[in-house]
Amino acid sequence: xxxxxxxxxxxxxxxxxxxxxxxxxxxxxxxxxxxxxxxxxxxxxxxxxxxxxxxxxxxxxxxxxxxxxxxxxxxxxxxxxxxxxxxxxxxxxxxxxxxxxxxxxxxxxxxxxxxxxxxxxxxxxxxxxxxxxxxxxxxxxxxxxxxxxxxxxxxxxxxxxxxxxxxxxxxxxxxxxxxxxxxxxxxxxxxxxxxxxxxxxxxxxxxxxxxxxxxxxxxxxxxxxxxxxxxxxxxxxxxxxxxxxxxxxxxx
Numbered sequence: 001x002x003x004x005x006x007x008x009x010x011x012x013x014x015x016x017x018x019x020x021x022x023x024x025x026x027x028x029x030x031x032x033x034x035x036x037x038x039x040x041x042x043x044x045x046x047x048x049x050x051x052x053x054x055x056x057x058x059x060x061x062x063x064x065x066x067x068x069x070x071x072x073x074x075x076x077x078x079x080x081x082x083x084x085x086x087x088x089x090x091x092x093x094x095x096x097x098x099x100x101x102x103x104x105x106x107x108x109x110x111x112x113x114x115x116x117x118x119x120x121x122x123x124x125x126x127x128x129x130x131x132x133x134x135x136x137x138x139x140x141x142x143x144x145x146x147x148x149x150x151x152x153x154x155x156x157x158x159x160x161x162x163x164x165x166x167x168x169x170x171x172x173x174x175x176x177x178x179x180x181x182x183x184x185x186x187x188x189x190x191x192x193x194x195x196x197x198x199x200x201x202x203x204x205x206x207x208x209x210x211x212x213x214x215x216x217x218x219x220x221x222x223x224x225x226x227x228x229x230x231x232x233x234x235x236x237x238x239x240x241x242x243x244x245x246x247x248x249x250x251x252x
Contacts, residue, residue, distance in 0.1 A: 017084040020044045020093035027098050034075075035183035036102035042095065044068045044080055051082045075099045103140075103185035105176040106133020110190045118167030120193045124160040131174045131187055143175050151175045151186045164191045199224035211235055 022042050026033050034040055044053065048068050055065040058076045072078060079094040108127035113120035128142045144158045145151040146165070151173040164170040170191045177184040199220030207214065213233040219225045 017087075017089050017091060018046060018082075020046065020080065020082060020091055022078070022080070022093045022095040025096040027096065028100060031181060033098040033100050033181070035181065036099055038099075039071050039073050040097065041069055041071045042078060042080070044082055044093070046082050050085055052085060054081045054083075055079070056081075072097055100178075100181055100183050103135070103176055103178060103183050104133070105135070105174065105185045105187040106130050108174055108187055108189035110192055112192045112194060114196050115193050116196045118193050118195075119164055120191075121161045121163050122191055124158060124162050124172065127174065127189060131176055135176060139179055141177050141179060143177070145173045145175060146170075148173050148186065148188075154184075164193060168193050197222065197224060199226070207235060209235065 022044070024030075024032070026040070044051075046053075046068050051068070053066050053068055055062045055070050056079045057074075059079075062070070068082075070078070070080070075098045077094060077096050079092065081090050081092050083090040106129075108130040111122045111124075111127070113122060124144045125142075127144075128137070131142045132140060143151075143154070144160070144162070145156060146158060150156045152175075154175065154177070158172070162172075171188055172191055174187045174189070175184050176187070200222050201217065201220055204214040204216070213235040216228050216233060218227060
């Protein structure tokens with residue numbers, strides 16, 4: 001017989017098609033969950049030239065996800081089944097992903113100042129409490145930035161007191177960051193520099209000692225409102241002269 005048969009015998013369990021490690025579970029309880037709105041890539045480390053992939057979320061196949069990696073944007077139980085091409089051999093791995101609750105800052109107040117050139121120094125930290133809102137100040141840090149990009153990246157924080165770099169009106173962005181997990185939220189407010197305006201008043205007519213004292217107006221001729229100190233005129237010559245000096249620019 002000149003015909004020969006040949007065969008290859010493979011010991012059971014000796015065909016190793018690889019393994020998958022998607023990493024540790026990302027959980028709130030272990031302080032490694034994902035920040036709200038963050039994305040995370042799960043990687044099998046396998047070559048798609050040799051494997052097909054089926055990904056599922058909470059037991060439901062994710063349509064269109066057939067590659068070795070997947071970018072997740074929501075929490076749940078993720079599983080991947082990688083099958084060696086042209087075989088029925090497959091390997092499976094799974095991971096649980098959780099998200100922290102969003103950081104929701106409060107609403108800071110606009111800060112105002114007066115200046116003759118459109119620039120002024122502002123204490124940004126006076127907005128810390130408003131920026132925190134209902135958040136515990138022991139757990140969060142507030143920082144300020146000149147742009148939303150800097151606030152999101154946490155780069156180039158402003159030093160307080162801060163002088164606006166855009167005359168008259170400038171938007172400031174606040175970043176409220178959790179001290180442990182690093183998750184953050186952003187908020188904003190405006191720096192407003194009003195021009196210096198000296199209020200003008202019509203001087204009250206002279207009065208005799210002990211006569212009825214005049215009521216001083218709380219709004220100036222050029223629309224500036226305010227209060228007087230002292231609030232009531234004492235009808236003595238000495239105090240009346242002092243009040244006239246306090247009027248600032250007085251029209252005759």
